[in-house]
Amino acid sequence: MRSGAVGVGRAVRRFGPLLLRLAAGVAVLWFLLRLVGAAPFVDGLRAVTWPAVVAAVALTVFTTVCSAWRWRVVARALGIGIGLRGATGAYYRSLFLNSVLIGGVIGDVHRAVTHGRRAGDVALGVRAVAWERLWGQVIQAVVTAVVLLTVASPVRPALPYVVAGIAVVAGVAGCVVLVVRGAAGRGRSRLARTARAASDDLRRQLLAPGVWPQVMLASVLVVAGHTATFVIAARVAGCTAPLGELVALLMVVQTAVVIPLSIGGWGPREGVAAWAFAAAGLGAATGVTVATLYAVLMLAAVAPGAALLLSDAIRRGRGPGHPDESTRPDLAPQTLEGVRG
DSSP states (O other): OHHHHHHHHHHHHHHHHHHHHHHHHHHHHHHHHHHHSSSSHHHHHOOOOOOHHHHHHHHHHHHHHHHHHHHHHHHTTOOOOHHHHHHHHHHHHHHHEEEEEEEOOOOHHHHHHHHHHHOHHHHHHHHHHHHHHHHHHHHHHHHHHHHHHHHHHHTTHHHHHHHHHHHHHHHHHHHHHHHHHHTSSSSSSHHHHOOOOOOOOIIIISSTTTHHHHHHHHHHHHHHHHHHHHHHHHHTTHHHHHOOHHHHHHHHHHHHHHHHHHOOOOOOOOHHHHHHHHTTTSHHHHHHHHHHHHHHHHHHHHHHHHHHHHOOOOOOOOHTTTTTTOSSSOOOOHHHHHHHH
């Protein structure tokens, strides 16, 4: 009985968070289906056009290169190098995995573990990806707040929530900094080592004059590229709202993309889009249609990541003795293995 209880406890710890995310994403989609029906989703699929796909692919190349540049800057600041070409390929892999798997973060875990193994330090690889994603999300929230402050739109009432979210993040970060500074100087425990590493990351590297301006510029460019893709999806879907109002709506919708409760990217994004477009008087169904079309365009745009993952699998299948096999460490270990790591 005791061994059975231990096994159940381990299963809950391992799969519990994943099941909760799945349940949350399913609940959002179920509510939307009850609210607007399946027609807006079907309309989003039918609205796909080749010019829109080409534009989304081009903009995604731009945003992926900028994201890879941001990751490269952060990684080099932490003392773990990676070339821009390799970083771009790894980023495409992570974007595809985030787009098709539950939670929207497994691709980042895959990227972190793979890079860490290649560099010989998995912990450092994970820290580099974690800092890179954190900076990107913080700057996106700040840009969203600035847009809502400067552009008149029906979703301006959402500004207090955005500011409150930034304040909460800043408050938690401040508390963490205090704890880190207190723990960094005491003992040799795992917590103390982690605290010293985080403190060193912030104080000496990530806030260095040659690092944060590049991270900020790359992040702003990424936000601009994703917003442009969203605008294209809205126009193709038939939304005729003024551009300024539309950008404000889509900036709010983008904040939902980072919520790790999606199913292959679906869930919170469509829910927030329905609310934002309804608040603007454009109809919740229009918001769902735009979000659906955006999801399809982005899935097509990150398809190179699937090709790279397939190429990695073929190379692994050939074995190390194959003449075409690279002598470098594997670029794409199994995703579950990366999650366990």
